[in-house]
Ligand SMILES: Cc1cc2nc3c(=O)[nH]c(=O)nc-3n(C[C@H](O)[C@H](O)[C@H](O)COP(=O)(O)OP(=O)(O)OC[C@H]3O[C@@H](n4cnc5c(N)ncnc54)[C@H](O)[C@@H]3O)c2cc1C
């Protein structure tokens with residue numbers, strides 16, 4: 001049995017979600033091969049070869065793969081998975097994985113199992129449904145199991161591998177889509193889904209200015225990533241990729257601070273697996289307190305500055 | 314230019330579902346059902362394209378039991394012109410839904426097919442991508458902006474690092490994200506008018522599509538509950554607890 005992991009990368013390096021996905025592959029058991037589909041991506045392939053547990057890296061390198069357009073990447077994955085006779089095809093459940101992998105599944109005429117959080121057997125997996133309020137154990141009857149992996153549910157694989165890198169065909173330009181541009185949020189902070197500490201702000205911040213003035217210094221002090229509730233993102237206080245929740249990012253840091261967030265189930269779905277949750281809210285009845293390990297009832301505009309000065313001591 | 318919108322009937326987002334005592338499934342008998350919120354955004358986008366003179370007829374389609382008619386009527390009240398109900402009591406996985414949607418899209422010759430990025434019950438986030446694959450057309454998933462031009466559509470997508478814009482040849486599939494628009498409230502006269510709009514009935518067999526599920530749910534369970542912790546009186550106490558008790562600082 002061999003498992004194909006689709007790497008997420010920026011052509012130069014491997015993104016952390018790939019490491020968690022390799023760990024999920026190890027739980028399934030079998031040879032683990034990693035596919036790097038990109039343009040001038042030899043450096044990313046070399047990095048993939050060092051991941052512990054990986055026995056082979058396949059590099060599909062072509063201008064048509066410069067951006068991970070699903071229309072161009074999916075056929076490459078399908079070709080590689082057919083040629084290699086893989087039993088499983090895995091990708092991290094990031095926006096890239098979620099975009100590409102269902103396209104692969106449909107081309108292979110198999111179901112996709114989305115966002116798994118545990119491996120019970122080579123054909124049986126656990127996945128959350130209904131905003132994480134229910135865990136379903138599902139068994140697949142398909143010959144090839146196409147799976148996206150919730151990265152926070154699996155440890156990151158370490159280094160120590162020494163896999164061979166082989167070239168494979170990059171396929172043709174599908175001619176269906178074109179990359180026009182990107183506006184990426186610039187930040188020196190850790191990436192949300194991999195961060196050890198997260199400070200999230202909600203609607204209570206009241207404006208983009210106050211969001212940055214209150215949340216960001218606290219995050220900087222803690223070396224934390226910044227998150228937000230949907231309400232804060234919808235109102236324009238924070239960029240879209242800060243949204244934590246059922247329909248945003250799922251995070252599980254060591255410490256999650258929810259500041260001025262009520263704790264709607266859609267928000268909890270994205271953070272309730274955090275190790276320690278701290279809530280700051282002026283309403284002592286706010287549902288966030290039902291999941292918080294430590295709560296402070298009070299006005300965030302005075303609590304956060306106090307917290308800042310305590311942390312400086 | 315014809316727009317096809319897929320709408321799914323799901324448990325309302327305010328309902329906290331419970332697992333049946335035997336752990337075989339979730340208990341959704343007698344709970345409030347609504348249109349999947351992302352599909353409301355999809356219908357709204359189609360209606361806005363039509364109001365801007367960029368789209369012609371809007372056809373809405375739903376797969377599932379008899380009660381999907383209500384969901385379709387809501388979409389008609391929002392401004393869709395016509396509905397297709399593929400009626401079945403069978404369990405439909407995203408691949409089966411995508412195959413049925415492909416059949417409908419081809420029959421309708423739709424140029425733009427709009428779906429929600431995910432249904433809030435199963436949270437699969439697959440159907441639109443599968444549909445685009447089966448039709449061999451482009452996909453603009455997690456859309457926060459849709460710009461329709463002649464023969465192509467520019468879609469701005471919400472991705473992990475921020476936003477990305479792609480240009481797709483038509484026909485194309487678009488799946489909606491939360492920031493695409495804010496769906497309108499339907500007014501009573503529109504609800505009345507929607508009752509008169511055409512709603513065609515089909516069955517999966519009409520399309521010769523195999524809808525056999527590929528997955529079996531062995532069991533469902535509620536995750537371990539987090540219990541509420543303690544309230545602390547001050548920032549100083551909090552920092553002390555985080556350092557000495559939780560040891561996360
Ligand atoms: C389809 C769908 C998907 C969704 N997906 C997500 C998702 O992925 N993520 C998500 O977060 N939400 C999501 N939501 C939205 C969710 O239901 C809530 O509306 C949202 O999480 C509320 O954000 P909030 O807690 O910031 O705002 P509110 O609920 O308005 O809460 C603000 C809180 O701040 C407190 N407060 C006010 N002023 C102060 C102050 N000065 N000091 C301290 N506390 C103060 C209030 O007591 C209140 O508890 C989704 C909803 C739908 C329908």
Ligand SMILES: Cc1cc2nc3c(=O)[nH]c(=O)nc-3n(C[C@H](O)[C@H](O)[C@H](O)COP(=O)(O)OP(=O)(O)OC[C@H]3O[C@@H](n4cnc5c(N)ncnc54)[C@H](O)[C@@H]3O)c2cc1C
Pocket residue numbers: 138319320321322338349351352374375376377403404405406407410427428429430431432433434435436437438439440441528529530
């Ligand atoms: C293991 C398993 C068990 C299931 N058990 C049941 C069950 O007991 N009862 C039951 O009724 N169903 C059951 N289903 C089917 C399930 O409810 C969904 O219809 C199906 O899995 C589609 O997933 P999704 O809606 O999360 O897809 P997503 O890919 O998240 O949906 C994205 C979009 O696709 C479109 N779409 C999806 N479904 C439809 C539809 N039916 N009609 C129109 N548009 C649609 C919508 O635009 C939606 O926003 C089960 C599915 C699985 C995988």
